[in-house]
Amino acid sequence: MSLASLALPLLRCLDPETAHNLTLKALKLGLGPKDTGNDDPVLETTLWNRRFPNPIGLSAGFDKNAEVTAAMLATGMGFVEVGSITPKAQPGNPKPRIFRLPDDGGVINRLGFNNLGMDEAAKNLAKRHNGIIGVNLGKNKTSEDAAADYAMGTRKLAPFADYLVINVSSPNTPGLRALQDPSELIGLIQAVRRERDAVARERNLPVLVKIAPDLNDEDVAEICNLALEQALDGMIVSNTTIARPESLHHQDVARETGGLSGKPVFGPSTEMLRKVYIGTEGKIPLIGVGGVASGRDAYEKIRAGASLVQLYTALVFHGPALIPAIKRELAECLKRDGFASVQEAVGADHAKASVKES
Numbered sequence: 001m002s003l004a005s006l007a008l009p010l011l012r013c014l015d016p017e018t019a020h021n022l023t024l025k026a027l028k029l030g031l032g033p034k035d036t037g038n039d040d041p042v043l044e045t046t047l048w049n050r051r052f053p054n055p056i057g058l059s060a061g062f063d064k065n066a067e068v069t070a071a072m073l074a075t076g077m078g079f080v081e082v083g084s085i086t087p088k089a090q091p092g093n094p095k096p097r098i099f100r101l102p103d104d105g106g107v108i109n110r111l112g113f114n115n116l117g118m119d120e121a122a123k124n125l126a127k128r129h130n131g132i133i134g135v136n137l138g139k140n141k142t143s144e145d146a147a148a149d150y151a152m153g154t155r156k157l158a159p160f161a162d163y164l165v166i167n168v169s170s171p172n173t174p175g176l177r178a179l180q181d182p183s184e185l186i187g188l189i190q191a192v193r194r195e196r197d198a199v200a201r202e203r204n205l206p207v208l209v210k211i212a213p214d215l216n217d218e219d220v221a222e223i224c225n226l227a228l229e230q231a232l233d234g235m236i237v238s239n240t241t242i243a244r245p246e247s248l249h250h251q252d253v254a255r256e257t258g259g260l261s262g263k264p265v266f267g268p269s270t271e272m273l274r275k276v277y278i279g280t281e282g283k284i285p286l287i288g289v290g291g292v293a294s295g296r297d298a299y300e301k302i303r304a305g306a307s308l309v310q311l312y313t314a315l316v317f318h319g320p321a322l323i324p325a326i327k328r329e330l331a332e333c334l335k336r337d338g339f340a341s342v343q344e345a346v347g348a349d350h351a352k353a354s355v356k357e358s
């Protein structure tokens, strides 16, 4: 039994944010579990000219300040996304601001982009040596000029990133999700690309947009059209939801304001992924995230259209030892269905649907 799995029941007795901070400390001390095995070759995938040893990555919010990238890569993840990082440090919302829904496998958070700012993140990122790192950018709560914030983040952090994310979908920064409107989003994409080209001209540095699972069909269609018009490098589907399904066991906790993640968001975020895959005609690489807790869940995201998969909330309940298990089960699913690679399975559900239709 690993130290991490022994610590898990103890961590669950603590308030979620204290448990998270202790986890970060332990990871910094090198106490995290390490997956020393080689990944099954069926899991290897290449995207944006980068080779991912496996398609399972850490979603934004766990390592907001890029402090434990090496430790998280060592757990066996194929890539790690840090952030959201804002230009200036900010404290976020008053505590308590993270709530567990254990019987639902869910979490509600209203952290509000608490982070140490881009200078601190840059210092931490400069220390890293290997592995694929995505940098997720946010805007400061009090900033009036969102485009300027995303541009500043890009200027500072592009040198350390394998991909950049424009996060316009966290529910805990007032007005942020309104930036998903194409009339706003286009300005952000252009501002980030301008800085990206100035800083990382010689490198192919993809720029992605992360969206909410709460968009209506019209919004999704508009964003997909914009993504195609702009030849966006990728989209992340999805962030947390502000919806509160009636099926939640913890109806008391469900009244807390914030974004709901984990199992309850698996269905809605996977549906949104399917819509975005169809809306972008399978031409734009997608990262599927929301409620993934098993290899089968990851496989479902891939078949729905995801080229890569991320998770966060399942780690709260199962710890990072979950990663090798997810990879094993995903490899089994791919082989069982006759796929020689992850890439072959991306969007497989849609191919089947169109064969049926014709």
Ligand SMILES: Cc1cc2nc3c(=O)[nH]c(=O)nc-3n(C[C@H](O)[C@H](O)[C@H](O)COP(=O)(O)O)c2cc1C
Binding pocket: 059, 060, 061, 062, 064, 083, 084, 098, 107, 109, 111, 113, 136, 167, 170, 210, 238, 239, 240, 260, 261, 262, 263, 265, 289, 290, 291, 292, 310, 311, 312, 313, 314
């Ligand atoms: C505590 C917490 C903090 C988060 N912070 C961020 C963030 O700063 N930026 C972001 O883009 N997403 C953030 N997320 C959303 C996750 O990256 C992910 O999109 C969402 O939780 C769904 O995945 P999951 O069900 O595997 O957690 C956060 C999620 C949680 C639970």
